[in-house]
Amino acid sequence: MKILVVGKGGREHALLTAFDESATETELYSFPGSDAIAEIATLVEVAGLEELIAWMKSNAIDLCVAGEESYLVTGEGLANLCEREGIPCWGPHFQSAQLEASKEFAKEFMLRHGIPTGAATGCADIDEARAAINGEYPTVLKFDGLAAGKGVAVCPDEASAEEFLNEVLVERRFGDGRLLVEECLVGPEVSVFAAVVDEEYLIFTPARDYKRALDGDLGPNTGGMGAVASRQLVSQEVLDQIEQSIVKPTVAGLVKDGLPYRGFIYFGLMLTKDGPKIIEYNCRFGDPECQAVMPIVGGDLAEFCFEGAKGALNASLLDFSDGWSVCLVRASAGYPESSRSGDIISGFDEVDGARVYHAGTRKNAEGAWETHGGRVLAVVAGGETRELAVSAAYAELEKVTFPGMQSRTDIGTFNF
Known part of the structure; x- marks a missing residue:
């Protein structure tokens, strides 16, 4: 199966790794990709989406997967362009992706369909x-x-x-x-992901990310300094409540409003004293939550997404570990206000029993890895308990270093 993933960051590196490890034999491609992604996928060099669609058609790509959100709402939209040319796409249409592209559109959708959320x-x-x-x-x-x-x-x-x-x-x-x-909602946050195929859905392992730059959830907002994922993150009772009050009416609302949806959807939630309420939608997997979730997704993700893009949700193709996964981000000097590139990264070869996903890295002229962006990389480790997963992740993170690096020291240790 020929799969092309659109995007270049840590999320896409994690997705491509999962596709590479799927039972289905895959031939992987990426646009625009990165030096790290190039080690498991062939990079496609084209000028833009229209040229990418033409390349996919001429190279008989079986499945296009939207990783990065911007392509879903660029021009006519990635999924719309794929549909026009008969290429199965795992990612929603332009009009459906407005749930992420416009917070106001999303809020009106929530209110219209009676989905619990804050006033705005x-x-x-x-x-x-x-x-x-x-x-x-x-x-x-x-x-x-x-x-x-x-x-x-x-x-x-x-x-x-x-x-x-x-x-x-x-x-x-x-x-x-x-x-x-x-309205400012108060309570623990949780991220719930679902694969949606028309009127059907499958909920993935819940996650919790840490947006603030500094320990104790202090400092400026970032794209995410780490995440934890586990089916133990929330009780089955709360997960059932989330499904009935938020996930199910969202999918029904998409169908009712005529918004085509085949792909991942992210529910950013607050567990308030009045019950779960939705903060926002993302129309793809979260980052860095994807890096935390993918290692505990078993089965055949490639075949699952392929069948889903063609209109069949086959939950039997996947299984989910009951343990914990902890993702720790290393960011560059100056992040999030700015980022510094060119710092040499060492220690990749020393990591054992954990995964390393590249986000903002590149190889220099001498073939060494160096920083090339704000959030540079993520180290992800698992364990039967949260404490074991946290300990394992931090032990391996210590091995990967570069000048000016920034990381939090408390990911997975509070908000439980």
């Missing part, structure tokens, strides 16, 4: 946003469009809110777009 007001400028906040703190501010996981701020006071409002609505850090002022 859409704002076009800073004056409207100030009026919507109305002096009530803490408040949550969300840029309406895609922002690589950095377009959300939980503001405890007026000063922090003004700083973010200025970045988003005056300086336009993320480009043009509206802003959502949202």
Whole structure:
């Protein structure tokens, strides 16, 4: 089976690794890919999506998998272009991907279908946003469009809110777009992923990620400094509640609204005292949650996604470990405000009993690995208990080093 994965980061490295380890014999490709991905997949060098579609058609690609979210809403949309040319695509259509591309679209969808969520007001400028906040703190501010996981701020006071409002609505850090002022929900967070095929779905192993840069959930927001995954993360009772109040009505809402969906969907949830409520949707696997979840997914992921893209959800192709998986991110100097490239990475050969997924790395002229981005890599290890998985992951993380590296020391040790 010829599979092409679209994207270049740690999530795509994890997905391609899972496809490579599937029972189905695979021939893997990636666009745009990375030096690390090139070790397990052939990189496709084309100018853009239209050229990529033509390349896939001429090379008889069996399955296109959307890893990175931006391609789902670029131009006509990756899945739409694939459908036009008869290429099975594991990823939703452009119109369905607005659940991630527009926070306001997603909020209206949630309210329309009675899905528990926080109250929110859409704002076009800073004056409207100030009026919507109305002096009530803490408040949550969300840029309406895609922002690589950095377009959300939980503001405890007026000063922090003004700083973010200025970045988003005056300086336009993320480009043009509206802003959502949202009720601040309180409780433990959990990420639930599901594979959706039309009106059917399969829930994967729940995960919890750590967005703040510093220990104790302090410091600026990031794309994710680590994650844990386990079927023990939430009780079966809570998972059933999430399925009945959020997952099931979301899938039914997609069908009712005529929004075609075949692919992964991410539910970012808050477990409030009033029950689970949804914070946001992502229309693909999360990052770094994907790196935590993939090692505990067994079976034939390649065949599962292939059949799903063609309209059949075959849950019997997959199984899920009952243990724990812990993902630890190493970030470069300056992250998240900036990133430093060119620092030599050492220790890959010393890692034993853990996986290393590359995100922001490259090989230099001498063939050595060096940093090339904000979040550089992730080390992932498992265990029967959370404590064993945390211990194993940190033991292996210590072996991979580079100048200026940043990592949290408390991933998997709190919020349980």
